[in-house]
Amino acid sequence: MAQPTPIRGLGPDSELGQAARRILAGRLADVRKPEAKLSDELDDDGVHDMRVATRRLRAAIQVFRPLGGLGKLEVEVKRLQDALGDVRDLHVQAAWLEEVAKKARREKPDTRAGIAALGKARLAGLKAKEKRLRSELERWASRTVPRMLRKVDALEDDHRFGGRRVKEPLHWRVRRVRKRMQVYMDAPDAASAHALRKDLKKLRYEVEIFQPAFRRTLGALVEVLVPLQEGLGELHDADVRLEVFERLAAGGKPRERKAARALLPLIREGRAKRSAEIARELQRWHAEAIPRRLIQVLM
Numbered sequence: 001m002a003q004p005t006p007i008r009g010l011g012p013d014s015e016l017g018q019a020a021r022r023i024l025a026g027r028l029a030d031v032r033k034p035e036a037k038l039s040d041e042l043d044d045d046g047v048h049d050m051r052v053a054t055r056r057l058r059a060a061i062q063v064f065r066p067l068g069g070l071g072k073l074e075v076e077v078k079r080l081q082d083a084l085g086d087v088r089d090l091h092v093q094a095a096w097l098e099e100v101a102k103k104a105r106r107e108k109p110d111t112r113a114g115i116a117a118l119g120k121a122r123l124a125g126l127k128a129k130e131k132r133l134r135s136e137l138e139r140w141a142s143r144t145v146p147r148m149l150r151k152v153d154a155l156e157d158d159h160r161f162g163g164r165r166v167k168e169p170l171h172w173r174v175r176r177v178r179k180r181m182q183v184y185m186d187a188p189d190a191a192s193a194h195a196l197r198k199d200l201k202k203l204r205y206e207v208e209i210f211q212p213a214f215r216r217t218l219g220a221l222v223e224v225l226v227p228l229q230e231g232l233g234e235l236h237d238a239d240v241r242l243e244v245f246e247r248l249a250a251g252g253k254p255r256e257r258k259a260a261r262a263l264l265p266l267i268r269e270g271r272a273k274r275s276a277e278i279a280r281e282l283q284r285w286h287a288e289a290i291p292r293r294l295i296q297v298l299m
Contacts, residue, residue: 002049010212012162019161020064027057044091051084059205076144083136086129114259162213178291190239197232238271
């Protein structure tokens with residue numbers, strides 16, 4: 001995952017308004033980095049980097065929304081994020097099928113043609129999604145960016161960046177993640193895994209925002225969050241594949257049904273492996289009382 005641009009020169013005693021202006025400007029710059037590359041070709045890396053950057057920008061907008069005037073801008077950023085996500089999801093599915101097809105060429109040559117057909121079918125809607133993304137990129141550059149720059153420049157707040165007003169939302173997010181973890185441990189299904197993944201991702205992005213105010217403590221926290229977040233992301237990919245290929249196995253064309261039936265055991269095996277890894281990581285979080293320690297760090 002692409003890393004956010006570090007924001008230098010901020011500390012716990014910086015004014016919240018100044019921190020908001022600098023962090024939002026930095027997150028906006030990160031979103032704009034891949035723009036030149038994507039104007040020529042919507043390549044996988046550029047789409048992925050820009051999608052992650054829009055998520056971080058939305059997290060910053062949500063954090064600083066109490067300062068005023070940012071609510072409508074978040075809607076605009078989400079439009080771009082969704083268009084990027086639609087293209088990126090097809091890229092991921094196509095890349096996975098290509099890798100599986102290479103393996104099938106050696107082990108199950110008779111299913112290779114079916115897998116290739118599945119890959120072609122997955123990419124059938126890519127042109128329409130890329131067209132929408134190009135339209136959203138134009139809207140973003142011509143309308144959203146100028147509006148955001150004006151709003152960001154006007155943000156003012158003389159509270160401390162490392163004060164209670166900042167810590168309380170982080171406390172709430174950590175408690176929410178802890179609840180999501182308990183729900184998942186009681187019932188580790190796709191829905192509970194997805195909910196935990198989303199809140200864990202938001203916690204990571206919010207921790208990155210406030211890292212300049214609590215540099216010594218929050219830097220280590222980001223490192224703790226990464227393995228669990230990445231594991232849940234891979235689990236989510238497996239759950240999406242399961243739903244897609246179970247449906248194809250039931251209602252696709254004959255060659256697609258055959259290929260889907262051949263792929264389902266592989267998908268289920270991969271999901272079981274990821275689920276076991278996540279269970280071990282959550283046991284470590286529980287044994288080391290990581291959520292409770294996080295809250296104590298933020299007192």
